[in-house]
Amino acid sequence: MGRLENKVAFITGAARGQGRSHAVRLAQEGADIIAVDICQQIASVPYPMSTEADLTETVRLVEEEDRRIVARKADVRDADGLRTALDAGVAELGRLDIVVANAGISGFAAATDITSQAWDDVIAVNQTGVWNTCQVALGHLTAHGDGGSIIITSSAAGLHAFANLAHYASSKHGVVGLMRVLAVELGPQKIRVNSIHPTQVNTPMLMNDEIYPLFCPDVENPGPDDLAPVSQSMHTLPVPWVEPVDISNAIVFLASEEGRYITGVPLAVDAGADLIA
Amino acid sequence: MAGRVEGKVAFVTGAGRGQGRSHAVRLAEEGADIIAVDICAPVESVTYGMATEADLSETASLVEALDHRVVTAVADVRDFDRVRSVMEEGRAELGGLDIVVANAGIASYAAGHEITEAAWDEMINIDLKGVWHTIKAAVPHLLEQGSGSIVICASAAGVIGPPGLAHYVAAKHGAIGLMRSFANELSPSMIRVNAVCPTQVDSPMIMNDEIYRMFRPDLESPGRDDIVDVSTNMNLIPVPWVEPRDVSNAVLFLASDEARYITGTALPVDAGIVTKVVLG
Numbered sequence: 001m002g003r004l005e006n007k008v009a010f011i012t013g014a015a016r017g018q019g020r021s022h023a024v025r026l027a028q029e030g031a032d033i034i035a036v037d038i039c040q041q042i043a044s045v046p047y048p049m050s051t052e053a054d055l056t057e058t059v060r061l062v063e064e065e066d067r068r069i070v071a072r073k074a075d076v077r078d079a080d081g082l083r084t085a086l087d088a089g090v091a092e093l094g095r096l097d098i099v100v101a102n103a104g105i106s107g108f109a110a111a112t113d114i115t116s117q118a119w120d121d122v123i124a125v126n127q128t129g130v131w132n133t134c135q136v137a138l139g140h141l142t143a144h145g146d147g148g149s150i151i152i153t154s155s156a157a158g159l160h161a162f163a164n165l166a167h168y169a170s171s172k173h174g175v176v177g178l179m180r181v182l183a184v185e186l187g188p189q190k191i192r193v194n195s196i197h198p199t200q201v202n203t204p205m206l207m208n209d210e211i212y213p214l215f216c217p218d219v220e221n222p223g224p225d226d227l228a229p230v231s232q233s234m235h236t237l238p239v240p241w242v243e244p245v246d247i248s249n250a251i252v253f254l255a256s257e258e259g260r261y262i263t264g265v266p267l268a269v270d271a272g273a274d275l276i277a
Numbered sequence: 278m279a280g281r282v283e284g285k286v287a288f289v290t291g292a293g294r295g296q297g298r299s300h301a302v303r304l305a306e307e308g309a310d311i312i313a314v315d316i317c318a319p320v321e322s323v324t325y326g327m328a329t330e331a332d333l334s335e336t337a338s339l340v341e342a343l344d345h346r347v348v349t350a351v352a353d354v355r356d357f358d359r360v361r362s363v364m365e366e367g368r369a370e371l372g373g374l375d376i377v378v379a380n381a382g383i384a385s386y387a388a389g390h391e392i393t394e395a396a397w398d399e400m401i402n403i404d405l406k407g408v409w410h411t412i413k414a415a416v417p418h419l420l421e422q423g424s425g426s427i428v429i430c431a432s433a434a435g436v437i438g439p440p441g442l443a444h445y446v447a448a449k450h451g452a453i454g455l456m457r458s459f460a461n462e463l464s465p466s467m468i469r470v471n472a473v474c475p476t477q478v479d480s481p482m483i484m485n486d487e488i489y490r491m492f493r494p495d496l497e498s499p500g501r502d503d504i505v506d507v508s509t510n511m512n513l514i515p516v517p518w519v520e521p522r523d524v525s526n527a528v529l530f531l532a533s534d535e536a537r538y539i540t541g542t543a544l545p546v547d548a549g550i551v552t553k554v555v556l557g
Binding site (some may be wrong): 180183184187188190192199235236237238239242246249250252253258259260261262263264265267268269270271272274275276 | 457460461464465467469476512513514515516519523526527529530535536537538539540541542544545546547548549551552553
């Protein structure tokens with residue numbers, strides 16, 4: 001019997017990267033999945049975003065684990081669209097127990113150079129989108145009275161001060177505040193709320209030709225091998241990045257009965273970045 | 278199906294009963310063999326009964342019932358040479374050492390300015406220096422094999438400052454500092470160091486007359502039921518305390534490869550008490 005047997009989890013940004021990994025890992029532990037993703041590009045985002053084909057592949061992988069999945073194209077900035085997608089998922093799967101507010105975008109520029117559009121988009125997706133995700137889920141989470149678990153994907157940048165990420169860091173710090181308030185408000189209903197703070201994760205959001213030069217400005221046509229030492233220098237453990245499954249494993253722990261009394265916690269999965277940042 | 282710490286060897290202090298016993302059992306449930314140590318003797322400043330050798334034998338029986346090997350030893354974490362020798366013997370017998378759970382600890386209570394010299398020293402020597410001794414003994418072994426996971430059993434009182442136990446608070450805060458410094462030192466060798474920070478746990482350390490009277494000075498002979506409401510009101514999740522197994526689940530997660538890139542973390546298992554007290 002899995003650690004999340006017969007629970008239902010709502011995961012945003014589930015088409016690829018961390019979100020897909022969470023969908024598969026939670027399904028491996030017995031959960032059914034409601035998966036949403038924007039599946040399209042936001043103009044101000046410097047790297048290629050997910051596609052509908054990506055979301056279809058997530059569906060296939062979850063079904064390979066013999067669990068059910070309801071997948072919808074939805075933008076976390078659109079509360080009504082998000083609510084419609086979640087309601088359809090709950091109608092089909094019967095309940096909601098777990099929320100993984102994972103959808104997020106990134107960008108990289110000196111504070112003087114961040115455009116108004118880039119700022120607005122990052123805040124809208126990473127902060128307001130997380131708020132929308134939690135808000136549309138609350139009614140479903142409290143409906144059965146069994147409690148539940150909300151996990152918000154923040155970042156090491158949500159705890160520390162990394163240059164060239166003013167908008168990203170603001171949004172990732174901001175959701176920590178949201179996490180704490182929700183932990184206070186929802187505790188009486190046995191709903192735990194925690195945030196997770198990854199360092200660099202080996203996903204398409206990081207591993208692309210638009211992002212490598214941002215970490216390696218002095219290298220011509222940099223690739224993963226150039227990124228690795230730069231990324232590793234931010235850690236105490238001698239690893240360049242973590243894998244999506246490392247984030248997923250922490251989410252399984254927080255979402256399961258094993259984490260039934262853990263709430264209000266910002267959990268860093270960051271190879272020790274917390275120790276030196 | 279392989280357990281989450283399959284084939285590992287775990288050294289657990291304070292394993293005679295309570296949380297330590299629970300950690301030993303939980304890790305064995307997930308595939309580990311255990312070196313279980315406890316002082317098995319009274320401590321001057323402690324008013325509740327401490328574990329006995331019979332308790333430690335019972336812990337061993339519970340581990341063996343799970344078809345895992347266990348080595349027990351009576352050891353006082355204030356005695357470094359003793360800790361080192363029982364660890365070496367246990368490691369030799371079980372064939373390795375992978376996980377260290379520095380759980381042994383005491384609690385005693387007094388207004389900060391009324392704590393006696395002796396009570397202060399006992400607290401710091403067991404709850405802080407004892408943790409250092411445990412890690413100090415383990416590090417050479419873990420460095421030799423190039424891997425390992427150390428979990429320090431700190432407390433919510435290592436993050437917040439409740440009144441009436443300043444020496445305990447100081448020791449537990451110190452233990453978290455110790456955790457961070459060791460995490461920095463040992464990271465290059467892929468040895469992780471983390472801490473768990475429980476709130477009140479349903480164990481003999483908490484469930485005793487001294488605690489009942491502290492929480493309910495208005496009652497003549499308070500018992501466990503009398504402190505349920507006052508305990509529950511301290512937390513965000515409406516429970517009065519957590520079970521030893523809840524702390525063990527956090528220890529297990531941090532000890533396992535699921536947390537292979539988590540180090541330097543102080544993880545509350547606290548029904549939200551830290552958030553409520555510090556931030557609420």
